[in-house]
Amino acid sequence: MTSADTAADAAPASRTHVFEADVARLLQLMVHSVYSDRDVFLRELVANAADACERLRYEALADPALLGEDAAFAIRVVCDEANGRLVVEDNGLGMSEGDLVEALGTIARSGTRSFVEKLGEAGAKQAESLIGQFGVGFYSAFMVAGRVVVETRRAGQSQAWRWESEGKGDYAIAPLPPDAAPARGTRVILHLTEAAKDYAAPHRVEQILREHSGGVAVPIDLAESPGASPRRIADGAALWARPKSDISTEQYAEFYRGLSGQFDEPAMTAHWRAEGRHEYHALAFVPGSRPLDLFDPQRKGRGKLYVRRVLITDDADLLPGWLRFVRLVVDSADLPLNVSREMAQQSPVFGAIRTGVANRILADLVRLADKQPESWAKIWENFGAVLKEGLYEAPEKRDDLLKIARFRSTAHPDGGRSLADYVKDLRENQTAIYYLTGDDARRLAASPQLEGFRARGVEVLLLSDPIDAFWVTTALGFDGKPFRSVTQGTADIAAIARVDGAAIPAAEVDAAAATLIAFFKETLGEAVADVRASDRLATSAACLVAAEHGLDRRLERLLAMGGQAPPAARAILEINAGHALVARLAARFADRDARAEIADAAWLLLDEARLRDGEPPVDAAAFADRLGRVMSKALG
Numbered sequence: 001m002t003s004a005d006t007a008a009d010a011a012p013a014s015r016t017h018v019f020e021a022d023v024a025r026l027l028q029l030m031v032h033s034v035y036s037d038r039d040v041f042l043r044e045l046v047a048n049a050a051d052a053c054e055r056l057r058y059e060a061l062a063d064p065a066l067l068g069e070d071a072a073f074a075i076r077v078v079c080d081e082a083n084g085r086l087v088v089e090d091n092g093l094g095m096s097e098g099d100l101v102e103a104l105g106t107i108a109r110s111g112t113r114s115f116v117e118k119l120g121e122a123g124a125k126q127a128e129s130l131i132g133q134f135g136v137g138f139y140s141a142f143m144v145a146g147r148v149v150v151e152t153r154r155a156g157q158s159q160a161w162r163w164e165s166e167g168k169g170d171y172a173i174a175p176l177p178p179d180a181a182p183a184r185g186t187r188v189i190l191h192l193t194e195a196a197k198d199y200a201a202p203h204r205v206e207q208i209l210r211e212h213s214g215g216v217a218v219p220i221d222l223a224e225s226p227g228a229s230p231r232r233i234a235d236g237a238a239l240w241a242r243p244k245s246d247i248s249t250e251q252y253a254e255f256y257r258g259l260s261g262q263f264d265e266p267a268m269t270a271h272w273r274a275e276g277r278h279e280y281h282a283l284a285f286v287p288g289s290r291p292l293d294l295f296d297p298q299r300k301g302r303g304k305l306y307v308r309r310v311l312i313t314d315d316a317d318l319l320p321g322w323l324r325f326v327r328l329v330v331d332s333a334d335l336p337l338n339v340s341r342e343m344a345q346q347s348p349v350f351g352a353i354r355t356g357v358a359n360r361i362l363a364d365l366v367r368l369a370d371k372q373p374e375s376w377a378k379i380w381e382n383f384g385a386v387l388k389e390g391l392y393e394a395p396e397k398r399d400d401l402l403k404i405a406r407f408r409s410t411a412h413p414d415g416g417r418s419l420a421d422y423v424k425d426l427r428e429n430q431t432a433i434y435y436l437t438g439d440d441a442r443r444l445a446a447s448p449q450l451e452g453f454r455a456r457g458v459e460v461l462l463l464s465d466p467i468d469a470f471w472v473t474t475a476l477g478f479d480g481k482p483f484r485s486v487t488q489g490t491a492d493i494a495a496i497a498r499v500d501g502a503a504i505p506a507a508e509v510d511a512a513a514a515t516l517i518a519f520f521k522e523t524l525g526e527a528v529a530d531v532r533a534s535d536r537l538a539t540s541a542a543c544l545v546a547a548e549h550g551l552d553r554r555l556e557r558l559l560a561m562g563g564q565a566p567p568a569a570r571a572i573l574e575i576n577a578g579h580a581l582v583a584r585l586a587a588r589f590a591d592r593d594a595r596a597e598i599a600d601a602a603w604l605l606l607d608e609a610r611l612r613d614g615e616p617p618v619d620a621a622a623f624a625d626r627l628g629r630v631m632s633k634a635l636g
């Protein structure tokens, strides 16, 4: 009896497992191969092989015996045209039986998981463009293979395993006789489908490897047939350690794709070497489109941290939350190699790198915004909402962030407006940068509070990202001009000339209007903090604003939704004394019999102003009654 037989007899027989539902869904998509650029499967398998080598390199720091005699990592790709097969082998970490179930039977990676979720929302139609933008890892092998076999042995273990699937809902795992298994690491064998047979052709494979995997940090060898001796086609020298002048735009882009799992072009690349107190290489990319997990509640900035070419973790907290969209590799020369991942991230060296990285990336963003406004506009569109979190969280970065921030405004409804341009175009006597916050940019533009500003040609920023309500209250201003909410305090715009040349209404309202306003105030009582004449209205009769030192009304609503705020403070009702309706009401006030109607009008104006701000009437039933009375009166 051979030793192989003994092992097979002693170990349990092949066991069949059912794929997790999400995997099954993903596989179905792969098998039906909706994605036309199938070359990417090879890049995914090579990336996994490289990851496995890097993970073992790290584990071997603590346990050098894991490497045994074989310390030179390499990936070997073997073409087998005669049998229609392609094999990708590595001498990395390998997988145990449990690893196989976990790694190749479920979807653990959060990126892939959000991909699958998006897929559910989008339906098959958009699947292609999603796959086009985001990598889907190991399962992409089923785009070209009708059967995939994985033979693997985890470093340091004697038992090897064989995983096999046709990608149809289940897979089998069986023990593998030791002499049939790789000494260490993983061999992925693709049985290519008829339509994908040319993926076993050496020239084709070489071309794809050169194109997609040149920057991988482990050398790649290619064997043209199972017996042939392999040729080295990529040397595994880390891209970030090479001089910039030796790297082409396309090589950077490929490296970015491998790093991010996105298949687009990077919108900005920053590659630098820090010298002096701390020495490190860094390579950072701003993605060309939004990553799927951009608004993940964890808001984690992920970076790949190497210490002298050894990958410590691909999940290092190297970026502040407001730069979490950046894809980053840092290779430090100073961090100690023999400490744990957690300890490495607590070291002061790590802190210094983290600061240096954020400073450098922000400086590059500022330069890009200045030199290439069009590229910047796209980046801002994708990531502006995230960068604005920095306005709130990183006061020391606020000036730079305000420089590159772009806004929608009444004068520039499509966005792209910088504060510098805003300030350049200030109207005479304008002393502040005015803004309005709200959830919906379109409704914002129709707010009555804007009327007086429009009539005076005063530009108002329309801020509709949730974070806006927060940073704008803490930012001190820009270029010496404070930020002021158009829905808070007095508008202070009376001194700015109207663009139509109309006379500026006197600051004092006439006696009749003043009497009416006093009556409104008495009628509305506790429902409002005050009633006063307004200079911010032109065509509407009334609007609501917050008190000077209170919270902005929207911020108050946001906080209340989060359960953080005291019950909403009462707002101030502002009345347009120049409005025809107000003038009529004031004129009728002398008639004692009209008081009930005027009281109805006061409540209706208040409720209308609330509705315009997206709030319900004070008392819905009373509102309906009043509206009914007014309508039947109007209809005679």
Ligand code: ADP
Pocket (backbone or CB within 6 Å): 044, 048, 049, 051, 052, 090, 092, 093, 094, 095, 103, 104, 109, 136, 137, 138, 139, 185, 186
């Ligand atoms: P990702 O690489 O993003 O984690 P994949 O679908 O590409 O997602 O791979 C899933 C998991 O399968 C990997 O995280 C890894 O644990 C395991 N795996 C895949 N290929 C290999 C390999 N060659 N060696 C060791 N483990 C592997």
Ligand code: MG
Pocket (backbone or CB within 6 Å): 044, 047, 048, 137, 138
């Ligand atoms: Mg992968």
